[in-house]
Amino acid sequence: MIRMTSLSFTLAAAAMVAAPAAAQAPKKGGELKFAVSAEPPNYDCHGATSFAFIHPVRPHYSTLLKFDAPKYPKIKGDLAESWTVTEDGLTYTFKLRSNVKFHDGTPMTAADVKASYERIVNPPAGVVSIRKAAYSDITAIETPDPHTVIFKLKAPNASMLTNFASPWDCIYSAAKLKADPKFPEKNILGTGPFKFVEHAAGSHWVGARSADYYEAGKPYLDGFRAFFITNAAARVNALQAGEVLTEFRGLAPAERDKLTKALGDKVEVLESPWVCNLVVTFNTEKKPFDDARVRRALSLAIDRWKGAEALSKIALVRHVGGVLRPGYELAASDAELAKLPGWSKDVAKSREEAKKLLKEAGVSDLKFKFTNRNIPMPYTPVGVFLINEWRQIGVAVEHEQLETRLYTNALRSGNFEAGLDFNCDHVDDPSLQLIKFISADKSSINFGRYNDRKLDELYEKQARATDPKERYRLIREFEAHALQEAYTFPTIWWHRIIVQWKQIKGWDITPSHYLNQDLADVWLNQ
């Protein structure tokens, strides 16, 4: 009897361990409160660039496609139920869901998608379309029926499908755009999971569940409330007190540690590499930065590997990579990186070469001013780190930290010698990340004021390369040339840290703070 009881017990215990834990069913209800460190200047997705816009506004809108956050970078349909792409990559056909309504009750049709994309591709007078260039291959948008949209391209574009999943491509009402092309700047009328309720300038933003949302049963939340808390300490305090349950951009390591120490198992920490990095840019119109030897020397001097390890303890940088985020399928492997000037693990040898190059260039006693933003995280620590690395090869650098408006102007107007710039995107995509490196007459974010036709040619080729192996090869060639010339070179890639109260379920971290913000899948376990 005892033996049988033991056996029964053992079998039962084994069964419990073997059976997978049943996933908790999402619960409906509750208001998600979160902090945002800045506020959007207006409500127009097509003219916006900041996470401060995405976090409060995105839940009100849908896009054609979106990223499947748990399976990033996989794409899934949002307003599009299905889609096909022709063999030649010139025609994209989207079948739209038929049960989608705007928050005023009017049905969403292909005409709305067409009007929205025409606004992006050919913005009317007075409308700013930030991402117009990304859609320059679109030659026509057809709507053969109310639930089919066809995009015709002039040439194959390896990033086109990714572009259609951009969180900035909000679909607006064609009728409203016809009446006033600037309607979205001051009005919110979308098809997203949440209706707009209130924006108290400087204070908070409120959204409430849309009963008409196309996905039955969603959203789970009754609503959300975003608090605009500009001060970092105040944000952390609000998180600690539970006044907000999360903040979707990212915290510094010290903030994470403070919260986990104070709150223990009430919170969980989500971490991910980030599609953001800081790059050093030289003003090639100013001597001696017109000399590739000088630029390359300054890259060789940096011990990125040790720097990443040390800085990751105090700043939100961690990963060593080249022109693309390490870990992304098209990024260079560590072995490939180690061959690039500035990425070798033998930093002593690299620094010797750097000194030699400076001597050849006639600037062994180089002194210059390094222009940086006066934002503590991560600009200040990375700036200080770089200056120290340069000191190791005898270069004296003055650290000039400017507030954002002055910094942006300095870089744009060429009123700088060398600067710490950034490269942040909503997705891993070479056609986005590599824009920073191509010629100034083709890229409005090239502050180095140089033209390099080889880089332009390689960029164009990789953008058209639909074969991943060929694209990889072209990107490696681009990277090798870009880092050899070193007009602009990456430092260390960022690391995203989110601390959220455990009640929050259904939100998955991705390498971008612009993604997965429609909150359709989020629920509160309370």
Place this chain on the structure above:
Amino acid sequence: MLRYTAKRILLMVPTLIGVAILVFILLRLAPGDIVELKLLAEGGRVSPEALATERARLGLDKSYWLQFVDWMAGLAVFDFGISMWTGRPVIDEISSRLGLSLQVAIMATILATAIAIPLGTLAALYKDTWVDHVVRVFAIAGLAVPSFWLGMLLIMGLLLTFNWIPPLTYTPIYKDPLGNLAQLIWPALAVGYRYSAVAARMTRSTVIEVLQEDYIRTARAKGVYERLVVARHAMRNALLPVITVIGLEFAFLIGGLVVTEQVFNLNGIGKLFVQTVTRGDYTMVQALVMLIAAFFIVINLLVDLLYAALDPRIRYR
């Protein structure tokens, strides 16, 4: 007195015009503009044409003279224009925040006055005793400790002791008195402490000075109770300079609590001021500077009129 008041009000006009010219010039001396910040600072890839279009929309392509004339013409009819950052009327942006800033200023003033005058008077009456020393330490500490730092300590104390912080959003006192006070009592305390330190020291000095006057000795010699000597004869004269200090501090509080508002996450005029200066939102900054200048001028006038009301020897012509 009426003539004097009218003259002072009329003098506001050239003063404000001078302030307007100064702020207009100073703002445009710094490089960079709001268009670059709005469209490029977060990595936006915008063509030079788009930047030019946006500049034209905001009137930044006009000459400085035309920009100034447009602005002054608007001011003359109390039209402060549109915020270059949000596109909303400047008046709306300011009015949605003014209530909070005014309330913090009033609460801090009440707290400061209620603390400073009794303490300052006690210190003067018990000069060089332990009472005086305690009050002086209280006052010096108040002057030495920045109000935003005291605010940070208050928040930390609340968080660590009660796991609670003041509400994040402002509700007017008539809608939710408890919620309103729960949010604003803490910044009022943090700011009021420093304010009371200044006023307490001033009160102490002036009361000591007045208590040495001949008429005080005469009153005592005539057998008037000490309490009446202080309350009826000394305080009325001693408070005159204190009123000036309190008045000027109050005017400062309206737009000056920049860091304190950040610490307590208050959506007030101080925080708005910093944001708009950082952004280069010319219309907003200009309007805010004019508002605060007007406040200072009006408060100064009221203080002067109060002086005359309290002291019959003072008559303005």
